[in-house]
Amino acid sequence: MRKISYWFVAFMVLMVAVSCADYDEGLDILSLDVQLEFPSSYDGAHNGLRVELQNGVASTFVDSTDAAGVAHFRVPSGLYKISCSARKETYDYRYFFNGSRAQVVVSSDSSRVVTLPLVMSKKRIVH
Secondary structure, three states, X not given: OHHHHHHHHHHXXXXXXXXXXXXXXXXXXXXXXXXXXXXXXXXXXXXXXXXXXXXXXXXXXXXXXXXXXXEEEEEEOEEEEEEEXXXXXXXXXXXXXXXXXXXXXXXXXXXXXXEEEOEEEEEEXXX
């Protein structure tokens, strides 16, 4: 009777080890570039604007744009909301930018560049 229980325990340990060996827990991490589309009336710098990606479980990824107006991300595949709400100042004006895009699919089959149109408002700075 005791021999059977040892064989049973050994068999169960072997089955658990084999089942764990086949389990892949890794996430697909993909690169995604968000290209901001500025209004034609804006001729200032495109760098330094904050861009956020938020997935379905409220994980938020943040980056700032480079000189070309592109934010570069490396995120797990999934469904994301992209948003940008930023402010830029020059000597004479304060510019406000807002843009949002929902239901953006990030997968190995989807596009690696997403364009986000921005709406701009400006306020004159009185010196």
